[in-house]
Amino acid sequence: MSSNLAQTFCPPAADAPSKADFRSAMARLGAAVNIITTDGPAGRAGFTASAVCSVSDEPPSLLVCLNRSASVYETFKRNAVLCVNVLGAGHQDISNLFGGKTSMAERFAAASWQTGVSGSPVMEQASVSFDCRLRQITEVGTHDVLICDVLAIHSSAQAHSLIYFNRQYHELQASC
Numbered sequence: 055m056s057s058n059l060a061q062t063f064c065p066p067a068a069d070a071p072s073k074a075d076f077r078s079a080m081a082r083l084g085a086a087v088n089i090i091t092t093d094g095p096a097g098r099a100g101f102t103a104s105a106v107c108s109v110s111d112e113p114p115s116l117l118v119c120l121n122r123s124a125s126v127y128e129t130f131k132r133n134a135v136l137c138v139n140v141l142g143a144g145h146q147d148i149s150n151l152f153g154g155k156t157s158m159a160e161r162f163a164a165a166s167w168q169t170g171v172s173g174s175p176v177m178e179q180a181s182v183s184f185d186c187r188l189r190q191i192t193e194v195g196t197h198d199v200l201i202c203d204v205l206a207i208h209s210s211a212q213a214h215s216l217i218y219f220n221r222q223y224h225e226l227q228a229s230c
Contacts, residue, residue: 084219087141089152090118091167091175092126094133098175099126100161102153104218105197106138114204116184119197127198134188135172136202142181142214143225149216171206181215183208 071079085104092099105119118138120127130136141149148164166178170185177183186202193199213228 081219081221084217084224087145087149087216087218087223089139089141089148089177089180090120090130090136091139091177092130092133092136093169093173093175094135096129096132097158098162099129099158100152100175101126102149109201114207115189116186116202116204118200118202119194120200121197122193123196130188130200131191131198133173135174136186136188136200137170137172137174137176138184138186138202139177139180140182140184141216142179142210142212143216143227145179145216146223149223168208170208176208179210180208181210181213 086106088103088106090101090103090106101120101124103118103120107117109115109117116138118136120130148161151161151164162175167175168178170176170183172185172187174185176185184202184204185206185208186204188200189203190201191198192201215226217224217226
């Protein structure tokens with residue numbers, strides 16, 4: 055794992071949108087809902103995230119954004135492995151559990167898990183799971199952008215997704 059300083063082109067504008075305006079605008083950007091999990095020397099942890107995106111298919115990699123003030127931050131950084139479990143239809147309750155102040159024991163008791171090649175928990179009911187090793191971390195504002203190499207992929211037989219849009223959950227299911 056290495057830290058990488060990103061090239062900065064210009065400082066933020068003094069007249070940038072307010073935090074409230076930015077959050078309201080971001081509510082209109084639909085995003086997949088994911089449970090991000092880890093396990094290792096620092097312990098087992100998980101949180102709900104929508105800030106997940108593919109980076110490259112060669113090598114297979116993705117990014118996950120994690121707030122440095124989150125209670126799980128140090129656990130993820132020290133373990134240096136994670137699994138992105140993409141939630142599907144009917145997973146609103148587990149999303150809320152992992153997104154709240156619920157204990158880790160209660161969060162993980164709400165689903166069935168396997169251990170991935172990274173050692174991270176892989177949710178058996180997920181639409182798809184990306185088992186990863188942390189490659190680099192870049193600090194941006196209040197968050198770290200975690201760049202992750204995908205070690206393994208676990209896919210469900212059903213194509214379905216849970217999307218968060220306009221501050222509400224929406225379910226998508228393939229028709230074929």
